[in-house]
Amino acid sequence: MQIINRNQFQSFPYHLVDPSPWPILVSFSLLNLTIGAVMYMQGFAYGNYILSLGFSLTAFSMVLWFRDIITEGTYLGNHTTQVQKGLTLGVILFIISELFAFLSVFWAFFHSSLSPTVEIGGVWPPQGITPLDPFAIPLLNTILLLSSGAFVTYGHHALIQGDRRGAILGTLLTIILAILFTGLQYYEYSEAGFTITDSVYGTVFYASTGLHGIHVIVGTLFILVGFIRIVNYHLTDTHHQGHEAGILYWHFVDVVWLFLFIAVYYWGGN
Missing domain, CATH: 1.10.287.70 (Helix Hairpins)
Known part of the structure; x- marks a missing residue:
């Protein structure tokens, strides 16, 4: 029919x-x-x-x-060219809204850390809190996430150039690295010596890294859908707007993690 x-x-x-x-x-x-x-x-x-x-x-x-x-x-x-432009604009506005969500969390973090109150001992990290070593799991996760960003970019360019094998390989490696990142994040949480209820430090730490972790899971699903569509010949070198939107989202997640690593893990833990 x-x-x-x-x-x-x-x-x-x-x-x-x-x-x-x-x-x-x-x-x-x-x-x-x-x-x-x-x-x-x-x-x-x-x-x-x-x-x-x-x-x-x-x-x-x-x-x-x-x-x-x-x-x-x-x-x-x-999804004509004009429709794709509208969808791309919608994705950009969505990422901007996500940026402001993280901005609110960073605002809470710096508000508390730059001027510690007497209730937490006047120091940062607060007394009684043992922060995580930034050069252990956080550094490894940074390498994994930045590598995933490089692989997803490689897969994107391979798709544009008509290299089906390269597109599949780059996207698959991105998914694997993303899953490893999430697994290590879970292990880090289970081994941490503080919880979300341990002063404002625990609250802003888990609020910021947890919010980012949720975005990693969502971004992984985006990339996974793109991978499935590549395997099923849904995407071409000129028509892959949905997958491209997922890649933009993933790069946003990468950049946010860099700020988290520098501010929350490295600077905020010393």
């Missing part, structure tokens, strides 16, 4: 999106997720079940939503 796309009869390059149930479903799923998270952290009964339900609904609805977008761009040809 031939798929008839009504957009091919348009006299303009913009994509008129068909009615979709996913935006409203994602909205209610996120509301469920937020309520469940609050109930779980406050110790309410069944909070963990509501949290799990909200997470599952959010993941399920987003997967279906992204599936529709991939169908529109890959099989229906709705």
